[in-house]
Amino acid sequence: MPCHTARVTSMGDAISSTLLDWYDKHARALPWRSPPGEALPDDDAWPYRVWLSEVMLQQTTVAAVKPYFEKFTRIWPSVKDLATAPEHEVMAAWAGLGYYSRARNLVKCAREVARRGGFPKTEAELRELPGLGTYTAAAIAAIAFDSRAVVVDANVERVVSRLFNITDPLPASRKAIKEKAATVTPEDRSGDFAQAMMDLGSSICTSKSPRCLLCPLQVNCEGLRAGEPERLPVKPPKKAKPERKGTAYWIERDEHVWLVTREGTGMLGGMRALPDDGWSAREDGSGKPPIAADWQDAGTVRHTFTHAHLALTVKYGRTVSVPDGKGDWWPVSEIEAAGLPTLFAKAARTVLSRG
Structure with missing residues (x-):
């Protein structure tokens, strides 16, 4: 020995x-x-x-x-x-x-x-x-x-x-x-x-x-x-990730877009974001918009998280009222400075690319 x-x-x-x-x-x-x-x-x-x-x-x-x-x-x-x-x-x-x-x-x-x-x-x-x-x-x-x-x-x-x-x-x-x-x-x-x-x-x-x-x-x-x-190293077989669906909403008023701050825990917690329909890694979103508007489809963005794949439909509409809950009107021309996480930055580009 x-x-x-x-x-x-x-x-x-x-x-x-x-x-x-x-x-x-x-x-x-x-x-x-x-x-x-x-x-x-x-x-x-x-x-x-x-x-x-x-x-x-x-x-x-x-x-x-x-x-x-x-x-x-x-x-x-x-x-x-x-x-x-x-x-x-x-x-x-x-x-x-x-x-x-x-x-x-x-x-x-x-x-x-x-x-x-x-x-x-x-x-x-x-x-x-x-x-x-x-x-x-x-x-x-x-x-x-x-x-x-x-x-x-x-x-x-x-x-x-x-x-x-x-x-x-x-x-x-x-x-x-x-x-x-x-x-x-x-x-x-x-x-x-x-x-x-x-x-x-x-x-x-x-x-x-x-x-x-x-x-x-x-x-x-x-x-x-x-x-x-x-x-080597020998890795266990990968588990299939669930496919989730959700919707994000671009709410615009006077060349400003309504941004919210997500809850401090969970996916993208504490980040500025577009309001959405409550999707998560565990379940699809409700599809219910946060405010009444003439909603138009801007397209769908896809993103992969640790525990799920997400297909996020992006809708945009204009309003003269203020949505419920906490949020801020952010200048559309300065959206790049908002610090949106990648998923919502993709969603914003999807809307803006429509001209």
Whole structure:
């Protein structure tokens, strides 16, 4: 048993050393990163930028996140600035990035961090912050503070599954993946190692057609030796998403359109939107308009959420009265500045494209 432990430790050291050497030469230059091997910035804004990027990157691509990260750090350059921002302004700035519960938690977390006087440095304390799960807390601990933490995102899951030929299907294999990832995570340069694993997964150990001949870890890869690394990690069959139908209403008066703010929880919660007929991921909308008008069909937009596909019919009409409930008349000429989520931005374009 002692020999086996020594062998695993030695192999883990070799893997981490090889990967860090590769990362030193091939690291992506990203606006929220410190160059590999350099001392971390002695700046209160550094953990804020790491945290902000990690929240934005959840279930979103680097290319999509870059302009949002630059916008947020320009408008709110510190966590204190974000903590004092009105939630509706943050939600509007987030519009189009998706998974809007992240934006709501972003504000809650910023306010808690400001109350504490700064970001905690340990993984356990980071887990106490609103919206920070296991992965995000580990990533911030490693990348922002260079604490040793085992960071496992989808890219790392794929790399580790192939590296150790873990053939059990997800999600049951996640415990084994975390344990194996721990055996190769070094004590030093933990943040660089986490980002190296992410870069390897995004550029070489890709989900389809992995570029194994270019991989710095090919000699260590048990999945490659087994002959089918691209089939790992094994994923459970996808469940069919239900098809939902709903209707959104463009209510116009004096070159202004009536916008509402959706309830703070649920789909697109807290976002500005066109009024609709109450559709949800669980059921179709009622088809009942919020106000009497000579409604005209503008078309149908389609959108996919985590739990459902939606076909949203868009109707438009003019009125001289004010709809029931809370809302605001927004200038039609400035609709792009309203911060509508992607679904309702599509609906607005559908109406406006009719001239």
